[in-house]
Amino acid sequence: MKTWQKLKNNPALWSRYLLRERVIKKIRSFFDERGFHEVETPMLIRHPPAESYLDVFETVLLDRHRNPTKAYLSTSPEVALKKLMVAGMGNCYSLTKSFRNTEAGDRLHNPEFTILEWYRVGATYTDIMKECEDLILHLLNTISFDHDKAKPCRQGLALNSQTLSYRDNYINLAPPWERISVKEAFQKYARVDLEEFSTIQNARRIAVSMGYSVANENAWEELYNQIFLNEVEPHLGINRPTILYDFPVAVAALAKKKESDPRFAERFELYIGGLELGDCYTELTDWKEQKTRFDKEMKEIQRLGKTSYYYDHDFIEALRVGLPECSGIAVGVDRLIMLLTDSVNVADVLLFPIEELL
């Protein structure tokens, strides 16, 4: 059954879907009150940023004479917003659709998804941590969760202004949220000393001793991620939100390195109820480093045999002119709505989920 048919058959489902419009309105009012500009960033672009871990949607742009040019669907509003900050726009955000190919078919991804991305000038990632807390509490305090009407679909989970129930767990959202560094989390949950793990030889030895299979071609970052996914991530954000911060540089290449310890970079991820909701960097402002990074990413895209493209050199030019010191975060709005409606599957909060296309 298509979602519209389910709604026709069971009108009690509407409350789950209609929560979205309230969330969207309250996100806008939050940034409005804080003096942010809302920007409409393009979804159709000529040059994506170089990101080897994403698959882009490719399309063809025709001019009046039907001469073709390759074009792509935007994977995030990041470079557009950063160019505007170079131009002097100041604090700004975009609440838009983004597109990532090959991400259909699991409960947390839809290839077309809603993303909230905001940037604050002069800020570092610690300011954005605080702003995340403020935003989520603003949503909880201002959205009226309609308990009675919502009952049939197990909704209305804001038990009070600081507690949510998600997947049979209570989540206490009272700030400050748990802040744990990647290094601490590896020690606590996997009993791995990340400093010792930092060389490929040690990483191999430790992974093998933990029972993982390790092949010669496995990169350090694969061994790191396998331990992270198996032993660390399942503990994050279960009964209160977790801000996981300070990532090894190898897995945070677009973030600014920490001055106190350049082996780690100023990046954090936000987990609530086991959902990864956001990814934040103190932004890299060095255009040379960004260009080196992009060149490396393009080689990786070709090695992986993914859809290749000419990356956005205009963005490098903008960085050369000068991006102000800033920090920003991308938040998955569909997942945020999953959390607020106690939904396990992203398709349950989308009126037209990708499953209906496949």
Added chain:
Amino acid sequence: MSTISTADFSKGMFIVFKNEPHQIVEFQHVNPGKGSAFVRTRLKALKTGKVQEFTYKAGDSVEELPIETHEMQYLYPDGDSFMFMDNFTYDQVGVPENFIGDFTKYLKASDTYQVLLHEGEAVGIRFPKKVRLKVTEADEGSRGNTVSGATKTVVVETGAKVTVPLFIKEGETIAVDPETGSYVERAQ
């Protein structure tokens, strides 16, 4: 035993995990960034029925367990197991309830099912896409639950309850998707 890669995974497949036989209950690809891909699985231990999650690196080698499929007739429930008889050898085997899960609601005595065996031990049955079930109780006079559309709940021969369109009558046979428990069509 044969070595496979995570690319060959399918739901219901039997593999060796930490030296013990397991069944893949669910799997999904995850991509935490920077090019490398992973496969997140939910694995059920055949000996204990315990389910746990494990994330493989995409491309990891895994041993697949040899599984035989035997046509067997379902006989009767026996404690926590369900007894089946091999149509060719007449051997009887018990399939533990946790390997059948919700499908127990649709088991019909003397119907033939494909039972999966590992080293002679039953480890599950292959669920058909549809099961045909006779409606044994249907409220004819009911106008149905009009709030949730033109549907009503009927009881089928195995005792399971199924939500069906209003036009389904007692004595008719319907097809049900055992995975979701939902009505598919009127069967002939």
